[in-house]
Amino acid sequence: MEFTYSQVESLNETETYVYNYVVKNTKKVLNESIRELANNTHVSTATVMRFCKKMGCEGFTELKYRLKEIEEVQETDQEEKNDFYDYIEYIKSKEYLDSIKKTADIIKRSDLFVMLGFGIHSDFANHAARSFCRSGYYCYAIDNDCYPVVEVAEKQNPVIVIVYEKSQEKNLFEIMHQYKSCHYTIIMIANENIGVLSNLCDDVIYVSKGDVRMGQVVSSVPFLYAIERIIYELTK
Structure with a gap:
């Protein structure tokens, strides 16, 4: 998923902690529970839930699902780039x-x-x-x-x-x-x-x-x- 400017602008200070962590550790977040994410960002699970809703998700499960989708797209793009990179080197x-x-x-x-x-x-x-x-x-x-x-x-x-x-x-x-x-x-x-x-x-x-x-x-x-x-x- 891609976060919009208006979504990020709506975050308060503690929710911004969650946002920064998710952006930098997307693959890790996919394997974490909501409590683990809360502990790693030093916020409450309620803050994580508010963050999810502000990102347009019903809950943490939907957030992870949408993060996984965008991660798969990025991996595919990278594979395609590597195909051409290998050709250019050849x-x-x-x-x-x-x-x-x-x-x-x-x-x-x-x-x-x-x-x-x-x-x-x-x-x-x-x-x-x-x-x-x-x-x-x-x-x-x-x-x-x-x-x-x-x-x-x-x-x-x-x-x-x-x-x-x-x-x-x-x-x-x-x-x-x-x-x-x-x-x-x-x-x-x-x-x-x-x-x-x-x-x-x-x-x-x-x-x-x-x-x-x-x-x-x-x-x-x-x-x-x-x-x-x-x-x-x-x-x-």
């Missing part, structure tokens, strides 16, 4: 930055540049291809498995960047095999271990260590940032 790592730079170097040397994404990543593949085009590196997107492999001369350097999608793993393996047989350099971007597919890749960019979530929402930021970071390396 993208500063040498492992991540080296894989980005390697990919940028491969693209710079390429004669043909393709971006492939199936399923939930089909729109992302199109977005990424447009972003590369705007930065001066022509790229076309493949968003389904009906496209034929564009064959190139033996001395050319074609490259394909593939967005990993676990549900498409078998399909991706077959397609990667086709591109590998046509001498394409294969780069995979993923947010989870790609297993046996790594054997067909020349580089793998792990955009994060698993899903980055905000509550029930899985963020696309790691994939988007990886593309933006590659473009930065290409154009700096």
